Amino acid sequence: MQEPLRLGLAGLGTVGSSVARLIEQHGDDLAARIGRPVRVTGISARDRSRSRDFSTTGIEWFDDPVALARSDATDVFVELMGGEDGVALQSVTTALEHGKSVVTANKALLAKHGNRLAQLSEEHGGALAFEAAVGGGIPVIKTLREALGGNRVSRVYGILNGTCNYILSRMEAEGISFGDCLRDAQALGYAEADPTFDVEGYDAAHKLSILTSIAFGTRIDRDSIFIEGISSIEPVDFAAAEELGYRIKLIGVAKRAESGIEQRVHPAMVPKDCDIARIKGVTNAVAIDGDFIGSLMLSGPGAGGNATASAVVGDIVDLARGARTPPLGRPTSSMEPYVRAKIQKHAGGYYLRLNLPDRPGAFASIARRMADAGISLASIVQRNRPAGAAPRSELDLVQSVVIITHETTEEAVRGVLAQFEAEGDVHGRPQLIRIEEF
Template sequence: MQEPLRVGIAGLGTVGASVVRMLRTNSASIALKAGRPVEVVAVSARDRARDRGFRLEGIEWFDDPVALAHSNAIDLFVELIGGEDGVARASVRAALGSGRSVVTANKALLAAHGLELAGLAERGGGTLSFEAAVAGGIPVVKTLREALAGNRIDRVYGILNGTCNYILTRMEAEGLTFGACLKAAQELGYAEADPTFDVEGWDTAHKLAILTSVAFGTEIDRESIFVEGIASIEPEDIAAADELGYRIKLLGIAQRTETGIEQRVHPAMVPKDSDIARIAGVTNAVAVEGDFVGCVVLSGPGAGGHATASAVVGDILDVARGLRVAPLGRPIAALEPYVRAQMRTHEGGYYLRLRVPDRPGAFAAIAQRMADHNISLDSIVQRNRPPSSAPRHLCDQAQPVTIITHETTERAIRSALGQIEADGVVVGRAQLIRIENL
């Protein structure tokens, strides 16, 4: 059997501690599968005295992760610190610059600096692996980069944030408000004290930027992603979706178009009988559409110490086996510049919820503006009560109205809504949710 792979781990939080325990608990089978032992020989973390469920005897301690990354005592550097800059970036750059391979679960780092780091790996002779950065324990990066490498990928989409999926699932099941479900998610540890990164869609956007590059062979461009979160979703929207045969999910979608690659993150109504609609709670799911394979759907735990550690250890075993794959699926020089397809060219049906004053001609004015933009209406329904978010003084002045359109363009629906709001025939801003017939 070959010499052991000597692993250094920076970051011993929930995921890092789980990685150490997995490598130790399953050391015999891991050695057989890898063809060599895999040993954690050095670590770095902020608190040496913290109880992590394992002993540090025999493991070299580094106060500075960058020093660990430079150390000749390790063959592989595992970065589990987090954050797109600072010590996480500095230590990964140090390891790759020293010719060492790196395994990371850091989606923010990759979304911001993935091209730079992939280039360092290419020039330095190491590898850069990041399965755990997207969808936790789901092997979607390997699937795209390796198993489906012979396919032309046309679309990748999915549920990439367990916090948002948990909130939407409970809103539907129990009729609760967004705020109540968010509080429950925080109490259960599914959401951070500051949940903005999750609920406003940015966590999903970072993951989507990475998937887009691997799927379509383009440079990473997180700045071109259209992003909407779920904070505006009301129980009325959930109930309307249910009546129409849909569920609301926060989706990350990347697809080829005639004008470039479209990347978007937003709530969407999806048919209840679709694979994506059936994903409940904190579970993640990713669908990949290829020209030969058709549609492949992967689902599983998208976060948590054990699930993320499983993906990290999978990458470590690839390094131990000597597997070398271009980090983004192809050499840096072969990546195509990202060409953004404008979100406003998106085509599909839309759900609209408006608050309309109870006065003659209001409905007719709305319908006329829709017609002016060649938007065909599938249905227009006046609800019996205003949404729960409406100020009390407006409840007697406006009635909630739900509109479902036939397929139209984003540009058309945005223009029509802008004119409707300018006409003063609605109270406040409209709720708009795209209908995705996946």
């Protein structure tokens, strides 16, 4: 039996504590699998005095995570503090510069600094592993980086944010508003006090940027992602989706397009009977299309201390066994720059919900404009007020119409919507949800 692999664990929140507990509980089994014991030998966290749900006996305390990262007693630095800069960046950089391996669950850090950190890892010989950064416990990084190494990937997509999926699942099931649902999610601990990061799509975008890099061999470019959140989705959109055979999901999609690689995070109408449509609640799912594999899907817990700890320890097991995979699936020297496909060139169907003035010819006018723009309509659902009922408010003077287009381009759709607004053809902001076929 070799010397123990010594872990320096920075960050003892939900995930960090679960990692320590896992190693405590399964230490013997891990040693048997690996042929070498794994021990947490140093820890660092914000509050030293807090009681922990694992034994800290014999574990050295560090006030400064950077000191833990460079300590001679640390073989692998496990960064679970979070944050895209600051002490997380500083300590991870330090560990790598000292030739130590790093395991992290920090998607924000990787989305922003991943290219440079991967290079540091190569230069100094320590590994950089981050299975837990995307999809919680789902081994999607390993799958893309290793198992699908023989494929030319054409698309990777999925449900990458559990908070959004939870909110959308409940809105759909209960017909309640986004705001009510968000408050409930916050009360239950499924959404943060400041939910912007999740509900506006940034968290999913960070994760997508990492997947894109590995899938397509391009440098991480989180700033080139088209992002829309879910806060504008209304109960009426779910009702229309149901009627038209769709569900609404916040998806992340990266795919090869003519002008480059599309990276998008936005709510989408997905066919009711597809696998992605069936993913409910806080579950995540990632699907990968490749030229030899065809299509593969992984689904499981996208968050939570234990599931994320499972991914972190999976990485530790790999390192302990001596695995050295390039962090982004290939040496940074052979990665290509990311070329962003223009969102205006995005081709697909669209769901549009428009409020039209209740006057003769209102629909004919928008239909003509769409025809002129070369947009052909697949379905139209018009909801009039009950025949003979008098208008009760100004709102009753408009009629809501839902349109599903055949495949067209973002450019064409945006063009006609701008016309509608300029010419007063519609009341208020039109709703636009892209349709995604799998």
